[in-house]
Amino acid sequence: MLKKKTAVLFVEPDGTSTTRMQVPTFIISHWKKLLLSLICLIAATIVTVVYVVKQRTSAQYIQVYDKKINELKQQNRLLELEEFNSQLTTEEMKKSFNSIDSTLERINQKMRKRGLKEIKMKNMGGPVEKGEDDLVELSSFYKKQLKSLEAKLDGMPLGVPHPGRITSRFGYRRNPFTNRGREMHSGVDLKGRIGDPVKATAKGRVTFAGYKGDYGYVVMVKHNNGYETRYAHLTRTRVRKGQTVDAGEIVGLLGSTGRSTGPHLHYEVVINDRKVNPEKYFYF
Incomplete structure (x- = not known):
């Protein structure tokens, strides 16, 4: 081409x-x-x-x-x-501190329901003479601290479910039926009268309410942070499975059902599927 x-x-x-x-x-x-x-x-x-x-x-x-x-x-x-x-005016700061007071009062109501001492925060308010900024920071600090404390208290089984005398503690004990040998007692027994109210020690959800072998009539409640509480030997339950209960709410009536020698409450605290001594949570 x-x-x-x-x-x-x-x-x-x-x-x-x-x-x-x-x-x-x-x-x-x-x-x-x-x-x-x-x-x-x-x-x-x-x-x-x-x-x-x-x-x-x-x-x-x-x-x-x-x-x-x-x-x-x-x-x-x-x-x-x-x-x-x-x-932020002085009036708004007052409202902020009133909010703190109401939160603290709400916490103390929960503490009273569990039979525990109230929480008292001393010297709240800080050095006013340093200016409004310090009050704002102090208000924010207390709000966060109280919210965190309230959330932890809600799910932690504090206090006693019944005010009765302890008749058997957590740990190994002599068999109460044969009076021979040793057996592991995985909770605390609180003496009482049949029909006495038994109260939840923390906010949670009921996972079982009914008759269960040696426990007799028992209520089991799941709480936050891996906690679970069990209320056994009841004469009857007052809640149902799936129900949400608050601290201080009645979950059943004391009795002597199941493996029991007389009227009392068998109370257990379980954390991450491991049974622990409930007495550690009786006082705060």
Whole structure:
């Protein structure tokens, strides 16, 4: 296709000089198409280069803009916080401390239900003469501490489920039926009268309420943080499986069902499927 040549003569305007050149006949015959193809190729190359550069530049700009926007959002949050603190009036601070007082009272109500001493927070309020900022920080600190304490107390089995005298402690004891040998006693026995109320020692969900072998009538309650409490030898239960109970709520009535020598409450505390001494949780 390119072997066939055609002579092309280049003549100066004054006719004094001429130049002859051999050019493939194919180029002479199709020079318009070839020129158009070359123009299209150059244009496509330019468009591709422009697109790539634009994409890279856009990505860089987006990254920079995102960073700037995040910085501005952060500054805006700080400004909002500063504005809130600057606008916090004495009356609002009083409301904040009243909120602390109400939370503390709510905790103490739960403590009283369990027969435990109230929590008293001394010297609350701090050095007022140092300014409002200290009061704001102090208020926030106490709120967080009390919320955390309340959440822990809700799920921890504190106090006694019945005020009766301890007749058998946790650990090994002589067999009460044969009066011979030793057996492991996995709870605490509290003496009482048939029909005495038995109260939950923490907030939780009832996983069993009914008759269960040596336990007799028993209520089992699951609490937060891996705790479980069991109230056995009841004359009857007052809750049902799946029910949510609060600390101090009556779960059953004391009795002598199951493996029992007389009216009493057998009380167990289990943590992560391991039975522990309930007396460790009687006092706070």
